[in-house]
Amino acid sequence: xxxxxxxxxxxxxxxxxxxxxxxxxxxxxxxxxxxxxxxxxxxxxxxxxxxxxxxxxxxxxxxxxxxxxxxxxxxxxxxxxxxxxxxxxxxxxxxxxxxxxxxxxxxxxxxxxxxxxxxxxxxxxxxxxxxxxxxxxxxxxxxxxxxxxxxxxxxxxxxxxxxxxxxxxxxxxxxxxxxxxxxxxxxxxxxxxxxxxxxxxxxxxxxxxxxxxxxxxxxxxxxxxxxxxxxxxxxxxxxxxxxxxxxxxxxxxxxxxxxxxxxxxxxxxxxxxxxxxxxxxxxxxxxxxxxxxx
Numbered sequence: 486x487x488x489x490x491x492x493x494x495x496x497x498x499x500x501x502x503x504x505x506x507x508x509x510x511x512x513x514x515x516x517x518x519x520x521x522x523x524x525x526x527x528x529x530x531x532x533x534x535x536x537x538x539x540x541x542x543x544x545x546x547x548x549x550x551x552x553x554x555x556x557x558x559x560x561x562x563x564x565x566x567x568x569x570x571x572x573x574x575x576x577x578x579x580x581x582x583x584x585x586x587x588x589x590x591x592x593x594x595x596x597x598x599x600x601x602x603x604x605x606x607x608x609x610x611x612x613x614x615x616x617x618x619x620x621x622x623x624x625x626x627x628x629x630x631x632x633x634x635x636x637x638x639x640x641x642x643x644x645x646x647x648x649x650x651x652x653x654x655x656x657x658x659x660x661x662x663x664x665x666x667x668x669x670x671x672x673x674x675x676x677x678x679x680x681x682x683x684x685x686x687x688x689x690x691x692x693x694x695x696x697x698x699x700x701x702x703x704x705x706x707x708x709x710x711x712x713x714x715x716x717x718x719x720x721x722x723x724x725x726x727x728x729x730x731x732x733x734x735x736x737x738x739x740x741x742x743x744x745x746x747x748x749x750x751x752x753x754x755x756x757x758x759x760x761x762x763x764x765x766x767x768x769x770x771x772x773x774x775x776x777x778x779x
Contacts, residue, residue: 488632489645491541496653499533500675507671515663522661526674530656538624547628554627554712565713565774569705572767573721580759581729588739589755595732606731614724622715625650625699626706639707647699651692655681655748681748691748694757698722701764708771718767726751 507526514520542548550556557565584590598606625646634642659677661670681688705714735750736742746753 486637488545488636489629489649491545492629492632492649495534495537495541496649498537499530500656502533503530504671504675507674508666508668511666511670515666522663522666522670523659523674526671534624538628542628545628545632547632552628552631553623554631554706554715555623557711557713561778562711562713565709565711566717569714569717569719570721571717573718574725575721576718576759576763577722577725580756581725583759584745584755587741587744587755589736589741589745590729590733591736592733594734598732603732606728610727610731611720611724613727614720614722617723618716618720621650622702622712622719626702626712626715630703630706634707643700643703643707646703647696650699650702651695652682654691654695655688688746688748690753690757691746694746694752694754694760697757697760697764701760701767704764704768705771708768709775714771 503526506529507522510525510529511520511522514525539548542552547553555562581590585592595603629649630642630646633645656678658681659674661674685692702715702719705718706712730749730751735745737745737747737750744753744755745751
């Protein structure tokens with residue numbers, strides 16, 4: 486568990502840096518730029534994680550392509566990424582179609598959108614999905630998975646990376662208006678982010694769904710020995726989800742509205758059930774692909 490403890494420490498330090506430095510950074514930037522307080526905190530946290538990640542990666546001997554999940558020849562890596570992207574899009578579109586069939590999404594917003602605006606949404610959300618996937622997969626299914634698997638085995642790596650992956654999605658959701666910012670707002674930003682875990686019943690569906698997603702991605706990592714498939718699947722899922730968020734609104738008052746999480750109106754019991762159903766077929770698909778390589 487020593488490797489996992491290093492990554493937990495890294496996250497704790499990054500959160501501490503956010504609490505301490507966000508207000509001073511806001512004082513410097515706000516008079517010149519209209520950056521929201523929480524956005525400044527997010528960027529500081531990402532920078533702290535990046536610096537800490539470089540240090541931890543060197544300490545745990547993870548600073549090489551193989552350890553980060555990129556140890557596959559580039560043509561094969563790109564091909565597997567694109568296959569994963571297609572699978573991710575197809576499987577998440579199935580979820581969105583199911584939500585629509587059950588009356589859980591209101592598409593009025595999409596009906597009012599022109600072709601040019603729709604194309605812009607599709608392109609920008611694809612770029613966002615790819616960026617999120619590259620950052621999270623390199624960190625979680627790349628370096629963290631490798632470090633834990635070396636020390637404690639693949640099963641432990643699958644479980645621990647999935648739980649931490651799910652937990653990180655509940656940070657950074659707090660918003661503090663400019664007129665409410667004080668010297669203690671950095672601490673408040675962190676404290677309010679942790680409140681979700683103090684009321685776990687309100688996020689249990691989203692947490693379990695995200696944990697299941699983490700398990701599926703970790704199983705793909707274990708089966709293939711790299712993160713190409715993970716990157717593609719993750720980017721495809723995020724792309725479709727972001728587009729759905731942009732073009733529709735959750736109908737929480739629908740008879741089956743409980744299937745959508747109160748956390749983000751999307752990742753809830755329905756996504757959990759679909760992810761569990763996909764786990765074994767996707768794992769077998771990637772095991773077969775790995776065995777068929779020359």
